[in-house]
Amino acid sequence: MTKLKLLWRRRKNFIVAFMAATGSFLLGVTWPINFLRANQPLQPIQAQVLAVSQPQEQQPMSTINKFSKAIANRVEFSQQSLAQLQAIRFQSAVPGQFQGTTIRHGKLNSQRKAIALTFDDGPWPKTTTQILDILKENNIKATFFWVGKYLKNSPEIGQQVVAAGHAIGNHTWNHEYLQYNEYGAAREIDGTSSLIEELTGVQTSMFRPPGGILNNGLATYAQKKNYAVVMWSADSFDWRTLTESLIDNVMRQANSGGIVLMHDGGGNRARTVKALPDIIARLRNEGYIFVTVPELLHMQEQDLQQQETAQQ
Numbered sequence: 096m097t098k099l100k101l102l103w104r105r106r107k108n109f110i111v112a113f114m115a116a117t118g119s120f121l122l123g124v125t126w127p128i129n130f131l132r133a134n135q136p137l138q139p140i141q142a143q144v145l146a147v148s149q150p151q152e153q154q155p156m157s158t159i160n161k162f163s164k165a166i167a168n169r170v171e172f173s174q175q176s177l178a179q180l181q182a183i184r185f186q187s188a189v190p191g192q193f194q195g196t197t198i199r200h201g202k203l204n205s206q207r208k209a210i211a212l213t214f215d216d217g218p219w220p221k222t223t224t225q226i227l228d229i230l231k232e233n234n235i236k237a238t239f240f241w242v243g244k245y246l247k248n249s250p251e252i253g254q255q256v257v258a259a260g261h262a263i264g265n266h267t268w269n270h271e272y273l274q275y276n277e278y279g280a281a282r283e284i285d286g287t288s289s290l291i292e293e294l295t296g297v298q299t300s301m302f303r304p305p306g307g308i309l310n311n312g313l314a315t316y317a318q319k320k321n322y323a324v325v326m327w328s329a330d331s332f333d334w335r336t337l338t339e340s341l342i343d344n345v346m347r348q349a350n351s352g353g354i355v356l357m358h359d360g361g362g363n364r365a366r367t368v369k370a371l372p373d374i375i376a377r378l379r380n381e382g383y384i385f386v387t388v389p390e391l392l393h394m395q396e397q398d399l400q401q402q403e404t405a406q407q
């Protein structure tokens with residue numbers, strides 16, 4: 096091979112590798128966004144990138160190998176991100192039949208004893224993280240209803256909650272007990288959901304009205320927008336009672352399919368943090384498994400389907 100030819104081949108190899116690396120990098124950056132926005136099919140693009148990134152046999156140059164490795168890493172990274180994004184979206188989605196309805200309680204068949212712990216008014220410095228730690232120690236996934244303005248103040252805490260696999264619902268932007276027209280309700284609810292998605296990738300289909308008020312325009316708007324309006328069946332009254340009576344409140348009202356209301360933010364939640372390990376231990380002792388609200392509704396859907404099959 097002449098010197099000139101060799102030089103040309105090296106340059107050609109470099110150009111191919113460079114183009115592949117650039118293309119792959121751009122895809123790596125844009126895939127997650129594309130996935131969120133348009134849910135585009137991914138296989139063909141992945142195949143293309145992989146095909147381009149395969150080193151050709153007669154090119155044992157270290158530069159090429161280095162590029163190939165970088166490309167392979169990037170592809171792996173993108174696939175990981177996609178899997179994570181898919182999981183994140185799923186963890187806060189309720190089945191279609193519950194969208195636009197109001198839920199106070201899951202309806203399960205008698206063999207299954209499940210309960211959903213929910214925490215409102217976060218993300219909040221310190222107490223949300225303390226509650227995350229307790230949930231992690233006990234291997235429990237819960238549901239958090241966020242206030243938009245608090246999420247704006249503590250985005251990293253919000254991201255920790257999502258990364259830990261918990262489900263997220265919308266609890267308005269300002270958490271006020273007012274009457275809302277459609278425009279006002281849209282600002283409270285859409286603004287919060289947009290921030291949740293922007294910061295965490297979560298597209299939530301759950302809404303909980305502040306104070307449980309169902310007739311001030313917020314719940315009506317949420318239902319119109321196909322949110323499941325998630326209320327509760329067991330109120331801990333953790334914002335006004337001592338730790339002991341808080342535990343009693345939950346235990347007295349607990350039953351299978353139940354949704355327990357507690358708070359991780361919006362004020363001093365030291366009592367909730369103190370009570371939570373006991374609540375978990377006692378419920379577990381009574382045979383409950385802990386699920387998120389979307390999981391509870393998926394269980395209910397499954398039970399209904401089984402019933403229907405049995406009747407046919």
Ligand SMILES: [Zn+2]
Nearest residue numbers: 215216305306
């Ligand atoms: Zn609240």
